[in-house]
């Protein structure tokens with residue numbers, strides 16, 4: 373299509389899943405076009421492909437697009453991005469989920485400072501120095517970041533006092549996950565939501581992230597994979613926040629039932645909604661252009677069979693980290709523990725792997741309790 377109005381005309385008659393647009397176009401800008409698409413067809417995955425990297429345009433684009441891709445990009449990489457987007461759409465097959473999409477879209481978008489940081493991290497040409505400059509300008513973000521990096525979780529012997537050292541230590545991908553999850557946990561003001569503790573969820577996510585990282589480190593030396601595992605751990609339950617925000621009353625009811633009957637939240641969600649926070653989280657995370665591996669890890673964290681069958685170390689690490697976190701960090705003794713079928717592990721040749729991971733997780737918890 374050579375213009376926005378023509379694209380809108382086509383959308384009236386054709387079923388389209390993904391739209392890719394430039395920013396500067398005659399008649400209608402890319403942002404205007406996507407705004408219209410978001411309103412009329414919220415299910416369509418919106419991608420901006422543009423060579424204009426000025427801050428204002430970047431900020432505008434994150435408000436209307438799921439992903440921003442900087443030009444030039446080689447065709448192989450571009451096809452890969454489209455395949456990922458197509459797979460992401462595959463998660464939205466449930467009718468209830470589709471109706472939730474428009475509600476998710478109306479959630480407050482990250483404030484400008486968060487968007488700026490996310491944009492600069494997403495820009496592959498950015499260095500740690502570039503990112504540090506942007507983060508350092510934001511006192512609130514810097515102090516949160518230092519608080520996290522200096523927390524007992526990271527076990528750093530000396531105190532980190534500057535944003536640039538914290539970022540160099542964490543790496544850009546983990547920074548992205550922390551900025552994003554910090555923002556999400558701050559946005560969802562759940563003081564009113566009965567029976568739900570945001571701080572307990574944050575603890576569970578952080579613990580799961582560390583266990584998952586410990587597990588993957590014993591089986592992989594690929595830093596990207598290790599970082600992805602940590603990020604997936606941090607974000608694996610983000611769907612609960614989204615559900616609490618978009619379907620507040622229903623989610624409150626789900627928590628009540630789960631507590632009264634000692635059943636896992638995801639089971640009650642499935643029964644009442646027909647989908648779970650895992651799918652909602654997948655959709656939400658997909659909006660941020662996260663990797664396929666990360667998306668699958670979140671999508672399958674309550675589906676042992678699907679997770680194990682991927683054979684992907686990161687996906688399996690998240691499944692197991694969540695499982696062991698519940699097993700070794702018991703908050704309610706009667707709580708419905710997640711279940712992994714030992715027979716299935718055996719069939720897939722993963723029983724020894726599982727036992728090995730269980731030992732690592734147990735050691736992790738023993739050490740942390742002693743510390």
Ligand SMILES: [Fe+2]
Pocket residue numbers: 608609638649650673674
């Ligand atoms: Fe979960």
Ligand SMILES: [Fe+2]
Pocket residue numbers: 576580608609694
């Ligand atoms: Fe979890």
